[in-house]
Amino acid sequence: MIELKDVSKTLSHREILRHVSLEIKDGESLGLNGPNGSGKTIILKTILGFVRPSSGEVLVNGVPNRAKTLFATAIGFSLGEEALLPNFSATKNLELIVLTTDHELNRQVIREALIRVELNPDDRRPIKFFSLGMKQRVSLAAALINNEPTMIFDEPTNGIDKKGQLFLRELFSELWGQHKTLIITSHDETFLNDVTDRILEVSAGEVTASEE
Numbered sequence: 001m002i003e004l005k006d007v008s009k010t011l012s013h014r015e016i017l018r019h020v021s022l023e024i025k026d027g028e029s030l031g032l033n034g035p036n037g038s039g040k041t042i043i044l045k046t047i048l049g050f051v052r053p054s055s056g057e058v059l060v061n062g063v064p065n066r067a068k069t070l071f072a073t074a075i076g077f078s079l080g081e082e083a084l085l086p087n088f089s090a091t092k093n094l095e096l097i098v099l100t101t102d103h104e105l106n107r108q109v110i111r112e113a114l115i116r117v118e119l120n121p122d123d124r125r126p127i128k129f130f131s132l133g134m135k136q137r138v139s140l141a142a143a144l145i146n147n148e149p150t151m152i153f154d155e156p157t158n159g160i161d162k163k164g165q166l167f168l169r170e171l172f173s174e175l176w177g178q179h180k181t182l183i184i185t186s187h188d189e190t191f192l193n194d195v196t197d198r199i200l201e202v203s204a205g206e207v208t209a210s211e212e
């Protein structure tokens with residue numbers, strides 16, 4: 001269970017999260033919908049512990065964020081190509097992510113994650129030579145590698161073509177069937193409707209229930 005209790009965040013003298021309270025139950029798939037700059041990514045980074053709230057509290061399985069570790073190590077996350085290193089291969093990027101967690105580095109697990117997102121695990125090129133969609137797939141693999149019970153996906157449809165969208169729907173349906181707790185942001189409400197149990201609207205740093 002993930003809980004945000006009255007979380008606000010001020011950056012550069014601007015309040016970018018305003019009194020956000022929400023609960024995500026185990027096995028639930030939650031969608032966050034909202035326009036550019038509304039605060040979706042900051043909410044994800046706050047849950048992960050990469051961003052520290054200015055006020056309020058984040059609890060992951062009852063434990064306040066940053067109580068023991070700097071960030072939540074037991075959450076798989078896909079934050080898009082910006083969270084990847086362009087001069088390293090897909091394999092190296094995933095290896096570096098595993099090194100930040102409590103998991104042993106297992107090269108077979110990394111190969112399997114790359115195969116699962118339909119990338120060639122023997123491709124040694126730096127990912128700066130990959131297409132946007134291929135980099136997005138590396139980012140998706142990053143969320144999957146340690147098979148954590150909770151996984152976070154920021155704009156997973158970015159740069160993904162029609163065939164890839166079908167693949168994404170299948171992937172999320174499979175993860176939902178495995179009772180993973182999923183948090184997925186997107187501008188695409190139809191996509192979120194298809195892959196999540198519940199959608200919340202993010203607008204100017206505030207979170208409200210989606211209108212049915």
Ligand SMILES: Nc1ncnc2c1ncn2[C@@H]1O[C@H](COP(=O)(O)OP(=O)(O)OP(=O)(O)O)[C@@H](O)[C@H]1O
Nearest residue numbers: 011012016034035036037038039040041042043202
């Ligand atoms: N490091 C930072 N310093 C100052 N402001 C920031 C910083 N990071 C993000 N912001 C601001 O916080 C607000 C929310 O950004 P966020 O990335 O969460 O939006 P988003 O809803 O994910 O947008 P998008 O759909 O474009 O990805 C934006 O106005 C952004 O400019």
